[in-house]
Amino acid sequence: MIQIKLISNLIFLLLGSLSFVIGVLGIVLPLLPGVPFLILSALCFAKSSKRLDRKFRRTRLYKKYVRAFLYNKGLTRKEKIRINLIADFFIIMSIIYVDILWVKLVLILLALYKHYYFIVRIKTI
Missing domain, CATH: 1.20.960 (Mitochondrial Import Receptor Subunit Tom20; Chain A)
Structure with a gap:
């Protein structure tokens, strides 16, 4: 133990x-x-x-x-934008290089949920 x-x-x-x-x-x-x-x-x-x-x-x-x-319980606008732009860059690069349709759809849904979460759920301070 x-x-x-x-x-x-x-x-x-x-x-x-x-x-x-x-x-x-x-x-x-x-x-x-x-x-x-x-x-x-x-x-x-x-x-x-x-x-x-x-x-x-x-x-x-x-x-x-x-x-x-x-x-x-929040992030500054600058920090939110920076995190989203970096994540979006990697998600877009993944969408471009992956040839499997359902993976592309999952990545798009993930990006949309990420934006919803950052805009609605995390307070801007």
Whole structure:
């Protein structure tokens, strides 16, 4: 039982660290959305270690990006647009390169749902 807990903590730690690195890159690079990855890091760090969770919550990245989203339950218009444009680019590229009709239809439905979710469900702050 202790080994399972140790392995799950290690997996959450590795996943949190990886998403943290991607989140930081997303803050710096305009091509990558950073906030979703930082939120994932916060979740993983909370599951892996209380000490690491407290340490992450004291960082400027957490206070500026994650706390703003979690407490305000929304994203800025700029962040919403950036995330949607990047996701749309990859969805469109997938639609162009895939030759299977039902996969194209699923991708189109996914894109439409993504826009609905970002416009209607996520508050703009």
